[in-house]
Amino acid sequence: MSTTKKIAGAALAAALGVTTLSACGDAKDKPAGASDAPKSKTVTLVSHDSFNVTESVLKEFEQQSGYTVKVLKSGDAGAALNQEILTKGSPRGDVFFGVDNTLLSRALDNGIFTPYEAKGLAEVKPEYVLDKEHRVTPIDSGDICVNYDKAYFADKKIAPPQTLDDLTKPEYKNLLVVENAATSSPGLGFVLASVGKYGEDGWKDYWSKLKANGVEVVDGWEQAYNERFSGSAGGKKAKGDRPLVVSYASSPPVEVLYGEPQPAEAPTGVATGTCFRQIEFAGLLKGAKNEEGGKALVDFLISKKFQEDMPLQMFVNPVTKDAALPELFTKHGVVVEKPENVTPETIAKNREQWVKAWTALVVK
Numbered sequence: 001m002s003t004t005k006k007i008a009g010a011a012l013a014a015a016l017g018v019t020t021l022s023a024c025g026d027a028k029d030k031p032a033g034a035s036d037a038p039k040s041k042t043v044t045l046v047s048h049d050s051f052n053v054t055e056s057v058l059k060e061f062e063q064q065s066g067y068t069v070k071v072l073k074s075g076d077a078g079a080a081l082n083q084e085i086l087t088k089g090s091p092r093g094d095v096f097f098g099v100d101n102t103l104l105s106r107a108l109d110n111g112i113f114t115p116y117e118a119k120g121l122a123e124v125k126p127e128y129v130l131d132k133e134h135r136v137t138p139i140d141s142g143d144i145c146v147n148y149d150k151a152y153f154a155d156k157k158i159a160p161p162q163t164l165d166d167l168t169k170p171e172y173k174n175l176l177v178v179e180n181a182a183t184s185s186p187g188l189g190f191v192l193a194s195v196g197k198y199g200e201d202g203w204k205d206y207w208s209k210l211k212a213n214g215v216e217v218v219d220g221w222e223q224a225y226n227e228r229f230s231g232s233a234g235g236k237k238a239k240g241d242r243p244l245v246v247s248y249a250s251s252p253p254v255e256v257l258y259g260e261p262q263p264a265e266a267p268t269g270v271a272t273g274t275c276f277r278q279i280e281f282a283g284l285l286k287g288a289k290n291e292e293g294g295k296a297l298v299d300f301l302i303s304k305k306f307q308e309d310m311p312l313q314m315f316v317n318p319v320t321k322d323a324a325l326p327e328l329f330t331k332h333g334v335v336v337e338k339p340e341n342v343t344p345e346t347i348a349k350n351r352e353q354w355v356k357a358w359t360a361l362v363v364k
Contacts, residue, residue, distance in 0.1 A: 043293030044070045044093030046084065046285070048077045051097055052313040053306065061300045067293045077103065077185065084285065085110045091285035094294035097139065097301065101130060101279045102188060105348030108135055113283035114291070119299045123320040128279050130344060136281035139301050140316035143249035143336045144189035145275040146176070147268045149231030152243035161244065163273030164197050167210060174214035176244040177228040181358050184220045185278075190246045191358050192347065193276035196340030200350070204361060211362055216242060225251075231268040249275065250315040253332040257312075270334045277339035280316070 045051070051071060062068055070093075074080035077098045084096055088110060099107045107113065113135040121129070121137065128138035146167065148160040161167050167176055179187030194203040218224050225232055229245035232255060252266030259267075282301050284294045300306055307323035310316060317325070325333070 040290040040293060041066065041068055042070055043067045043095070043290050043297050044072055045297060046072045046074055046080065046091070046093035046096045048080045048098040049073045049075060050314055054309050054313060057305055057309045060305065061297075061303075065293075065296050065300075067290075067296060069297065081107055084112050088112050089287045091287050094285060094288040094290045095282055095297050096285055097280070097282040099136065099281050099283070100185075101277075101344050102185070102192065102347055102351070104130065104136065104281065104344040107283070109348070112286055114286045114288070116284045116295055116298060118295075118302055120302045120320070123304075123322055124302060125319055125321060128319045130279065131281075136283040137298055137302060138319045139280050139282050140310055140314065141277055141279045141319055142316045143275040143277050143339050144186045144193065144246065145249050145336065146190075146271040147225075147229070147231065147245050147247040147251050148271060149229070149243035150267055150269050152230055160269060160271065161274075162271050164194060164206070166271070167215075167244070167274070168206070168213050170213075172213065172244065174216075175242055176210070176214075176246075177216040177218060177224045177240070177242040178246045179221055179224050180217055180219050180363065182355050186221050186246050186248070187217075188351075188355070189276040189278060190274075191354060192342050193274060193340040195350075195354065196276065196342045203354075204357060207358060207362055215362070217363055221247065231255075244271075248315070249334050249336055250311075250317075250329070252334065253328045254315055256332045257328055266332045270336075272334055272336050273338075275336045275339040277336070277341065279319070 051073065058069055072093055074083055077100060080096070081099055081103055084091060085107075091112070096112070108131065115134050116137075117134040118137045121134070124138050128141060130138070146161065150160070153160045158171055161169070161172055166172065178190055181187040181191045191203070194206050197203075198206050216228065218228060224245050225247055226239075228240040228242045229247075230240045230243045231245070232251075249270050249272075252268050252270065255266050255268050256263055282298055284291065284298060288294045302320055304320065304322055307318035307320045308326075310318060311326055311329055
């Protein structure tokens with residue numbers, strides 16, 4: 001998944017590259033039954049640039065486990081995965097986090113993970129467990145959806161769109177900006193939403209209608225949301241003139257969190273009938289130097305402590321049954337009851353040809 005899914009997260013937490021947070025435990029902190037044999041005290045997590053965790057939460061894991069966690073950030077999800085495929089068998093770390101359901105089959109087909117059934121997996125909601133061999137463990141989910149500028153539609157006295165079909169109607173002509181499916185994770189996700197809704201025989205016809213209705217295509221999320229969308233002002237005057245944009249269902253809570261001044265209500269809404277659900281996974285890398293530490297780290301990523309910390313750190317939803325959402329999400333977020341779905345196997349088989357067909361139809 002791209003760093004753009006975190007909306008303001010990547011820009012605000014600008015520390016990229018290698019991050020080391022250490023809090024080595026002493027002998028009394030060892031888990032019951034731990035061996036006294038020499039072992040590596042460092043466990044390395046390879047991830048995309050948007051991984052983030054509250055320092056105190058990570059330090060608590062380090063103190064309890066006796067491991068020091070090093071986070072190696074490696075660009076967006078696609079770039080990070082490519083590096084692990086190229087170094088298969090001699091990985092740069094012990095655990096990889098950030099492969100999502102749009103890229104999952106590629107990762108599994110290249111055999112970069114060692115199967116491991118994480119402790120606490122029974123608490124993960126079954127619909128997120130897409131690999132029955134447990135080569136990867138679900139960590140979070142997020143919905144790619146069309147967002148709308150509430151003020152624009154209130155001023156024009158037009159109801160905001162709610163479904164994919166709505167976006168082709170005359171009243172929404174020249175209002176929507178989307179990201180390029182060839183260069184953007186949310187852009188690809190929105191194309192997959194149309195594939196899920198209309199099938200392989202109908203999605204291209206749908207995009208022909210969107211094009212005729214004046215859809216604008218830009219390279220990535222930053223340009224679409226921060227430059228072309230009229231709804232995200234951050235307390236300042238918005239630059240864009242398009243009141244509809246492909247973003248995430250978590251965008252409204254983020255608008256509230258980082259608004260200057262902080263608004264009482266989110267200035268943006270979500271068209272819940274336009275969504276595609278992304279699921280992110282972590283896996284124990286084949287050839288990991290610290291396999292035991294890697295297993296402990298995967299366990300930590302689905303622990304209640306990490307799952308409840310995650311929404312305000314990475315603006316995604318937990319996947320475990322016992323994790324509670326923060327008030328910011330429950331008050332200002334939206335629940336997407338029926339996101340569109342395309343299986344990882346279908347995506348892997350068709351992704352390249354879908355992107356080429358979409359580019360020829362919409363961009364060229």
